[in-house]
Amino acid sequence: TENKGSKLLHFEGISFEKASELYKRGLDYDVCIHVYTKDMVYAYKYVQEEKDYLAGRMEVTEIFDDNIDFLKGQEIVKVLYMNTDYQYLKGIENDLKEITSDLDVSYSSNRYIEFNHQGVNKGQGLKKLAELLHVDIKDTIAIGDNFNDLSMIKVAGLGVGVQNTVEEMKKECDIITKATNNQGAIAEVINKRILGTN
Template structure:
């Protein structure tokens, strides 16, 4: 019996219009009634998922959890109690920010409480609307963040090949970082060893659950670490093609067609 479902949000649980289907909500509730924990695992901050938790009936509950910042934080839903956090140094964030100025990218800098964006283009404004609060910045440095805990930095460009070239360019400074891709638009830089897979491992350690008793569901490369470490690694039908071969299972449904309900119905409820 699986005890934990770790599930990506954007392009996995959430439909393209950012909604959660009735079918997904009902399946998650049925799994919860059986004692299965449904754990959102997102690259976003834990303070951005309150709306999702409310829709799922998990908001402000004890013994329910969120993995956020690509595994950089684990929090209990009750009072958003932070159980684990690991970010990057200000010096590393500053270096990534300054190098990013040389590319055609929107740069995001994540602190615990805010996301700052440079070159906040309209396409990105539209994409993030309803997902998270963002503060636009215009300086060629982030000295104003000295002394604050910084979680990660990411670059946005919807050209994946261009982002791959950036990854190659930055190899001289990313040896101590965990580099991943998400939402078909981001290259993300976390502290080395910080990823969703390690976040799921840490949560199972906290709860005393065998990692084999977990399901991980996702769609993009920042989900791959948890898909590979989980007892059952599931990619939804709209998963990036190059990643599908790494998954144990690919759903018939996309994120717009109740993919999460398909997983729960088959592997938790045994109804299809």
């Protein structure tokens, strides 16, 4: 989506059937379930911890049904589960392998497992954006801190991990910033790699 006017540039979501299956399976786990449409994020088991985390970040509609039939006919972007126990989420990924082999599964924000359309990840997003802007992929820079950023970091001309990037990912990055994601890491990269200043 283009920032100016929120113009949609490209869309590849998941089917309602797949989203519904993930939602119903998610009911068996200790997770807050998010279902993203183009216009709204719906959350089931919207616990206070998650409300606090998302406050001011995005608009969320809390739902209470054991199905998402009310979304039939709408385009679904993705489904994600929230739990701050990474190992618990890894267990869920293993449990769901039989229904997620045709999806792109990733982790983000040290609290989410995300289920996207196959091939929908930040790496493919960067490639698509470079194509739309007529920019050679080798002239791009990607900056990230978690596994959902890894595909983008790998395809970019310069793949940057911030100081607080998850440890297992740092070896995949071309450089690691001195700053964390909350301390101006992007400014650090722009100043050093683009403007040539400190």
